[in-house]
Amino acid sequence: MEIHYNKKDDVYDQIISKEEFSQIYEMYNKRVYKYICFRINNHYAAEDICSHVFETVITKYHSFSPEKSKFEIWLFAIVRNAVTDYFRAQKKRAFFSLNTLLNMVFIESSPEDLVIRDDNNQELFKALARLRNKERNILAMKYGAGLKNSEIAQLMGVSESNIGVVVYRSLKKLHKILVAGGFKNE
Secondary structure, eight states, X not given: OEEEEETTTTEEEEEOOHHHHHHHHHHHHHHHHXXXXXXXXXXXXXXXXXXXXXXXXXXXXXXXXXXTSOHHHHHHHHHHHHHHHHHHHHTSOOOOOHHHHHHHHSOOOOHHHHHHHHHHHHHHHHXXXXXXXXXXHHHIIIIISOOOHHHHHHHHTSOHHHHHHHHHHHHHHHHHHHHHTTOOOX
């Protein structure tokens, strides 16, 4: 990290070096992209939003303060805000895509496995659509971005135990919706 004195504002500005940005990008790019895909169900828009997030990291790095929060918390606050801005721009309600996430996670399968998985994903997607936006957002941070409950709590401004309860209840609610819909995991 480089530090430059800004005479106009009489402050020191932190400027991120190329090497430091490369490390940050390599460390967080996949997690940021997965979280965005989990939330918006659009690969192309997710790539654009992801690029925008890392542009923001470069331009706003001077505002990051390790005394206030960990870097990861600061970064995912930017990501969350970028997704919120995307939804505002769309002016319609959108749901995240589990197909996108699962395609990134699962290894190539047989055609029969793909058909079964697609059927299961559709049922899960419908069930997820019935959750509140807060519940979907927390599940996306937990399972899409891989954040810990404590990190999600800090981002959301609630207690860690509250996040644990929301995750538990959301998963229980999903299970109940799936079972009521006749879903059988074989």
